[in-house]
Amino acid sequence: xxxxxxxxxxxxxxxxxxxxxxxxxxxxxxxxxxxxxxxxxxxxxxxxxxxxxxxxxxxxxxxxxxxxxxxxxxxxxxxxxxxxxxxxxxxxxxxxxxxxxxxxxxxxxxxxxxxxxxxxxxxxxxxxxxxxxxxxxxxxxxxxxxxxxxxxxxxxxxxxxxxxxxxxxxxxxxxxxxxxxxxxxxxxxxxxxxxxxxxxxxxxxxxxxxxxxxxxxxxxxxxxxxxxxxxxxxxxxxxxxxxxxxxxxxxxxxxxxxxxxxxxxxxxxxxxxxxxxxxxxxxxxxxxxxxxxxxxxxxxxxxxxxxxxxxxxxxxxxxxxxxxxxx
Amino acid sequence: xxxxxxxxxxxxxxxxxxxxxxxxxxxxxxxxxxxxxxxxxxxxxxxxxxxxxxxxxxxxxxxxxxxxxxxxxxxxxxxxxxxxxxxxxxxxxxxxxxxxxxxxxxxxxxxxxxxxxxxxxxxxxxxxxxxxxxxxxxxxxxxxxxxxxxxxxxxxxxxxxxxxxxxxxxxxxxxxxxxxxxxxxxxxxxxxxxxxxxxxxxxxxxxxxxxxxxxxxxxxxxxxxxxxxxxxxxxxxxxxxxxxxxxxxxxxxxxxxxxxxxxxxxxxxxxxxxxxxxxxxxxxxxxxxxxxxxxxxxxxxxxxxxxxxxxxxxxxxxxxxxxxxxxxxxxxxxxxxxxxxxxxxxxxxxxxxxxxxxxxxxxxxx
Numbered sequence: 189x190x191x192x193x194x195x196x197x198x199x200x201x202x203x204x205x206x207x208x209x210x211x212x213x214x215x216x217x218x219x220x221x222x223x224x225x226x227x228x229x230x231x232x233x234x235x236x237x238x239x240x241x242x243x244x245x246x247x248x249x250x251x252x253x254x255x256x257x258x259x260x261x262x263x264x265x266x267x268x269x270x271x272x273x274x275x276x277x278x279x280x281x282x283x284x285x286x287x288x289x290x291x292x293x294x295x296x297x298x299x300x301x302x303x304x305x306x307x308x309x310x311x312x313x314x315x316x317x318x319x320x321x322x323x324x325x326x327x328x329x330x331x332x333x334x335x336x337x338x339x340x341x342x343x344x345x346x347x348x349x350x351x352x353x354x355x356x357x358x359x360x361x362x363x364x365x366x367x368x369x370x371x372x373x374x375x376x377x378x379x380x381x382x383x384x385x386x387x388x389x390x391x392x393x394x395x396x397x398x399x400x401x402x403x404x405x406x407x408x409x410x411x412x413x414x415x416x417x418x419x420x421x422x423x424x425x426x427x428x429x430x431x432x433x434x435x436x437x438x439x440x441x442x443x444x445x446x447x448x449x450x451x452x453x454x455x456x457x458x459x460x461x462x463x464x465x466x467x468x469x470x471x472x473x474x475x476x477x478x479x480x481x482x483x484x485x486x487x488x489x490x491x492x493x494x495x496x497x498x499x500x501x502x503x504x505x506x507x508x509x510x511x512x513x514x515x
Numbered sequence: 516x517x518x519x520x521x522x523x524x525x526x527x528x529x530x531x532x533x534x535x536x537x538x539x540x541x542x543x544x545x546x547x548x549x550x551x552x553x554x555x556x557x558x559x560x561x562x563x564x565x566x567x568x569x570x571x572x573x574x575x576x577x578x579x580x581x582x583x584x585x586x587x588x589x590x591x592x593x594x595x596x597x598x599x600x601x602x603x604x605x606x607x608x609x610x611x612x613x614x615x616x617x618x619x620x621x622x623x624x625x626x627x628x629x630x631x632x633x634x635x636x637x638x639x640x641x642x643x644x645x646x647x648x649x650x651x652x653x654x655x656x657x658x659x660x661x662x663x664x665x666x667x668x669x670x671x672x673x674x675x676x677x678x679x680x681x682x683x684x685x686x687x688x689x690x691x692x693x694x695x696x697x698x699x700x701x702x703x704x705x706x707x708x709x710x711x712x713x714x715x716x717x718x719x720x721x722x723x724x725x726x727x728x729x730x731x732x733x734x735x736x737x738x739x740x741x742x743x744x745x746x747x748x749x750x751x752x753x754x755x756x757x758x759x760x761x762x763x764x765x766x767x768x769x770x771x772x773x774x775x776x777x778x779x780x781x782x783x784x785x786x787x788x789x790x791x792x793x794x795x796x797x798x799x800x801x802x803x804x805x806x807x808x809x810x811x812x813x814x815x816x817x818x819x820x821x822x823x824x825x826x827x828x829x830x831x832x833x834x835x836x837x838x839x840x841x842x843x844x845x846x847x848x849x850x851x852x853x854x855x856x857x858x859x860x861x862x863x864x865x866x867x868x869x870x871x872x873x874x875x876x877x878x879x880x881x
Contacts, residue, residue, distance in 0.1 A: 213687070239687065245717065250676050250710025257680015257694075260665060261615065263687060280707070284670050285677060293658040293666055294649030295870035329879075330871055353873040382878060429878035 189370040197339035201346035215242035216268030252278035259301040269305035286355040287330030310362035318487030320450040326428040335359040337402035339369035344379030384431035390420035397448040408504035443474040475511040543790040548763035573624040596624040598794040601819035605767025622667025626657035629664035633852035643859035672705030682722035701732025712752040715784040725787040749786035761791030
């Protein structure tokens with residue numbers, strides 16, 4: 189194992205796949221000369237040149253669409269968005285074109301494209317820079333959605349995403365790029381898309397959390413351990429396809445579940461998991477499933493309001509206490 | 516300073532606002548057609564016969580499709596290309612067969628011209644499994660990628676960046692191919708066009724972008740929805756451009772021959788405003804109150820098919836009976852296509868889940 193920052197794990201994945209396959213290229217705002225807004229692409233321009241590491245104008249719709257056309261015509265683009273908050277401008281290409289062109293033409297078109305970049309909030313950036321989009325994109329058929337929490341997952345899953353012949357959204361976090369973690373040094377390290385991971389084994393309650401929220405859940409679990417509550421944390425890693433069996437198996441053991449999600453509550457990941465658990469594990473539940481999400485409110489700027497807005501360990505602990513009837 | 520009267524303000528779209536007797540002029544001004552004859556354009560007599568057959572096929576295919584639609588044989592939208600056939604035909608004859616073509620939802624003519632058979636096309640309209648897109652796309656989504664026809668797309672302007680992407684891949688692979696992206700005049704106001712034009716010239720993409728300006732974006736006259744002439748969109752992005760008479764197949768062919776050569780050699784994008792006229796409504800449910808019958812008749816006098824027919828007769832390339840022979844052959848082909856579509860099966864129910872992903876057993880959430 190090697191200790192790498194999140195951004196280094198991402199860079200290694202891109203670098204390895206670019207070295208392996210000439211058709212892979214990366215484009216986006218500031219990816220080349222600037223070495224990446226968050227340095228995820230540092231050094232790639234020097235190594236691969238301007239043909240394969242391409243700075244774009246600030247035209248999300250335009251360059252996402254050029255990526256879609258290039259993917260249709262045989263290339264394997266990695267389209268970087270400076271944040272998925274800006275990818276809203278490119279939503280027509282992702283939702284109407286990348287996910288649908290193959291189906292509408294009766295399978296004549298394949299779409300090997302990765303859209304990647306940071307997702308969700310990153311501190312006091314105001315309402316338009318703070319939305320978690322993984323649930324929204326997972327709503328649409330034809331897209332695969334990944335939002336990882338640790339460098340090792342990021343490396344293995346990004347390599348899979350780049351090799352996938354379907355459109356994949358790969359989500360990161362501004363606040364996690366500098367986070368260090370052990371990353372497998374296995375040659376050609378691949379994690380299959382759609383496989384979750386038990387990140388912490390426990391017997392009292394299952395907490396499902398992915399992306400940045402995994403770390404909130406982890407913090408809560410450490411606190412709860414002191415109180416004698418043994419939390420199992422499942423990180424689905426891939427939002428869609430979802431590793432539902434892993435979650436259900438865990439609930440069969442713990443009989444209680446809290447879902448922690450960085451999206452707003454309505455029709456989000458937590459809502460979906462809640463529905464699936466009642467359908468698949470109804471007889472195993474000793475308490476109603478609880479969720480910790482953002483409120484149905486835009487991201488505020490003021491520090492105190494922002495802190496109240498973003499799910500934290502305390503909210504997770506409260507939810508765990510609720511499902512274990514400890515309050 | 517005198518206050519403005521309240522009624523001075525209105526937001527009625529004026530566009531380029533060229534007025535005559537107080538009314539905004541509608542339709543399009545057709546530039547003069549080329550004076551060149553087929554030989555100096557490099558077209559053989561066989562080419563002309565094939566062009567005539569192709570244009571007549573596009574026309575009759577759609578006229579029959581319209582009948583079938585009215586009989587309730589299929590549903591959905593039906594946007595007819597009738598009147599614009601010289602553009603698809605002149606272009607396809609001018610480009611190389613492996614150049615990449617992509618268009619909007621008025622796509623039947625383009626598909627037929629790029630090798631979708633009348634059977635495959637009609638069956639697609641009927642939503643049958645034998646259709647070019649296996650009944651998954653319908654009227655707006657004809658495609659035949661093996662012939663480098665990437666399809667019709669239903670979001671106005673949404674395929675313009677994709678056309679740029681086709682060219683990007685061609686340049687990346689240095690395969691000598693160019694892309695040609697067609698769209699209607701309504702699409703020129705979309706941000707997708709502007710972003711793509713900027714990037715296309717920034718990255719020197721070997722791409723032709725061509726607006727088929729048929730005078731109306733649905734019911735809004737081009738002259739009411741766009742400031743400046745459409746062709747001038749190119750100026751802002753330093754792109755070369757020209758206006759072409761789209762009612763004359765020779766003019767389209769000549770322009771496409773020249774422009775494709777230049778784009779291929781220079782690897783620089785080019786914008787064409789091809790002026791034309793659609794005879795039918797925007798779709799089948801359009802009462803066409805935004806234009807006069809007289810206006811339509813004026814353009815029909817420039818009908819591209821009649822024009823080529825007159826040329827063939829005047830130049831003694833074909834006799835009346837030989838033309839009739841072509842027409843009868845096409846008529847039969849189209850009638851056979853209707854029968855084929857009618858007799859074909861709808862897709863199997865399992866096909867609902869096919870073609871979503873490339874895996875043999877993909878994941879479907881439920």
